[in-house]
Amino acid sequence: MSRCSVPQTRVVVLFAVIAIAAMGMGVGPVSAQDGGNQSATANQTPEYVAIDDQTRILEFDIGDGDASMVIESEEPQPMIVSDALAGIEQEGATTVPEKEYQLSEGRNEISLSVASINGDSAVSVSTRGGTIRLSSGVSGGSDDPFRAFGGASGLFTGVVMTVALAGLAAFYVVKTESKGVEKA
The missing domain is CATH 1.10.287 (Helix Hairpins)
Incomplete structure (x- = not known):
């Protein structure tokens, strides 16, 4: 019982x-x-970023596969923008896609599509005097x-x-x- x-x-x-x-x-x-995905507004900067003595990035916004920037140049000159994340998920050697722009004196607005990993993107901006990498950062996982x-x-x-x-x-x-x- x-x-x-x-x-x-x-x-x-x-x-x-x-x-x-x-x-x-x-x-x-x-x-x-x-x-989740962070807002791309955190990537905008109110100050300029100097590429060289004659070229400055006044604004940039990078993320979710898009890159846009406002560049100020003191003289006409060529500039190359490289997609820093293109092919990064592939094994072996990868050709980095580059796009050449002809900057005019003053403000130049540039927009392009770039590779994105988890909503994050990066580009390299090169002139005759230097190279700068712009990135949205990497949010690729939890700590x-x-x-x-x-x-x-x-x-x-x-x-x-x-x-x-x-x-x-x-x-x-x-x-x-x-x-x-x-x-x-």
Whole structure:
């Protein structure tokens, strides 16, 4: 005959429901931490970037496969823009695509399509006097080593829940055993 009465069964069921609810709460904050793609406005700079003594990049916006820049030149000169990420996912030697522009004196607006990896892009801008690399940065992954487990909070929530459920199961076995726990 079992010593487990109806109120004890209700307590066990209540603990099980609370444990299941706690599992669901551990998932919410993990999904809210997803950074996703960052806005390309972070790549815009209010100051200029000097390529050489006569050429400056006044504005640039790079990301999601597009690059646009405003370049100021003190004299007409050639400029080459290279796609820095083209072929980076391929093994072996890759030809870097280059596009040559003829800058006029003053402001020059340039827009082009470039390779993108996870929404990130980069180009190299070269003149006779120097080369500058413009990049949206690399957001290529999480710094969280527990990402596969739902992040650190997901991992530790799972560990706590596992220990709690094991304790609950042991408590249930001890309470429902008719003669108490017997040695094997």
